[in-house]
Amino acid sequence: MGKLSNIKPMLGTIAPRLHPPPKVADRFYLSREWRALVARLKRERGNWCEQCGSSHRIIGDHIVERRDGGADLDPANVMLLCFTCHQRKTALARARRARGQIG
Numbered sequence: 606m607g608k609l610s611n612i613k614p615m616l617g618t619i620a621p622r623l624h625p626p627p628k629v630a631d632r633f634y635l636s637r638e639w640r641a642l643v644a645r646l647k648r649e650r651g652n653w654c655e656q657c658g659s660s661h662r663i664i665g666d667h668i669v670e671r672r673d674g675g676a677d678l679d680p681a682n683v684m685l686l687c688f689t690c691h692q693r694k695t696a697l698a699r700a701r702r703a704r705g706q707i708g
């Protein structure tokens with residue numbers, strides 16, 4: 606049984622790599638490519654919310670979220686939203702996901 610107990614600790618170090626932590630997604634939103642795209646869209650579309658027209662705290666948001674298979678840097682998949690609309694959309698998406706529906 607001595608040999609088996611040597612194998613188990615090794616498996617423990619391999620397993621976490623198969624499940625990247627959800628924080629990985631956050632790093633994308635700090636990338637130069639993403640920031641440049643959002644800056645460009647703000648210039649092209651105007652610096653306001655595409656949902657309610659507010660100009661308060663405008664951020665780029667993926668229409669189809671990346672975790673749901675949406676394109677990272679496709680302008681057609683990016684919408685400019687104010688902070689409030691973004692929070693609302695994120696909450697709705699989370700609720701949908703919790704019910705096992707996507708999109």
Ligand SMILES: [Zn+2]
Pocket residue numbers: 654655656657658659686687688689690691
């Ligand atoms: Zn809004």
